[in-house]
Amino acid sequence: MGLFDFFKKKEKQPDYDVTNLKVTDLDHGFILDYDMKSWEVKEVYQYDWGSNNFSHEYMLDSGEEVIYLGVEDQGELWITAMKNIKIRKLGDDIIDKTIKKERPPKKLEYEGISYHLHTDSAGYFNDKTKGTDDWEELITWDYYDDEEAHILSITQWGERDFEASVGKVVKEYEISNIIPGQ
Numbered sequence: 001m002g003l004f005d006f007f008k009k010k011e012k013q014p015d016y017d018v019t020n021l022k023v024t025d026l027d028h029g030f031i032l033d034y035d036m037k038s039w040e041v042k043e044v045y046q047y048d049w050g051s052n053n054f055s056h057e058y059m060l061d062s063g064e065e066v067i068y069l070g071v072e073d074q075g076e077l078w079i080t081a082m083k084n085i086k087i088r089k090l091g092d093d094i095i096d097k098t099i100k101k102e103r104p105p106k107k108l109e110y111e112g113i114s115y116h117l118h119t120d121s122a123g124y125f126n127d128k129t130k131g132t133d134d135w136e137e138l139i140t141w142d143y144y145d146d147e148e149a150h151i152l153s154i155t156q157w158g159e160r161d162f163e164a165s166v167g168k169v170v171k172e173y174e175i176s177n178i179i180p181g182q
Helices: 005-009 094-101
Strands: 033-035 037-048 054-062 067-075 077-085 108-109 115-128 135-143 150-158 162-170 175-179
Touching: 067 162, 077 150, 094 150, 094 162, 115 150
Parallel strands: none
Antiparallel strands: 033 037, 033 175, 037 054, 037 115, 054 067, 067 077, 077 162, 108 115, 115 135, 135 150, 150 162
16 A cells, blocks of 8 residues: 555445345446346435335336336335326326325226225435435325236325326346446
8 A cells, every 4th residue: 555545535335246236226327127128227216104114216218218116125025117107097087086085096997907095105205316315295195906916106296296107016036137337
């Protein structure tokens, strides 16, 4: 070690084993294979559901489409792959009904699949990609089909700001060839 080596900035060591990357290790810039395509993690989001319950969501871009990979690990790994849809596709009056009743319907139909309300959660959202500690409040309602293979989610950000997404539950082995970002 030379005299000036002391002043060199040490490179930050990754928080994961690069020889055994898992879906829980994902971060901005990572590449992975899913559904016969390669995807790049473009954005990273964190959710705080209270009681030390956190989940992550990754905006993945294949160059042809964008999906959101949700990852929650509370003793059991739960992964979803979802796409945003227009909230009005769930019914022209879904927003008004949700505001009036302070919750969406218990059952929804979308593209021939019946979904049943499973959970409603209030929490906080942070876009980790921005590098700030700005958290936004949200309420989300998750619906599943009878087999719990398909998921539909409605998220309320403000009094009249709603989003919807639909997708499926993913097994960990369906995600492969994870490569760290630059």
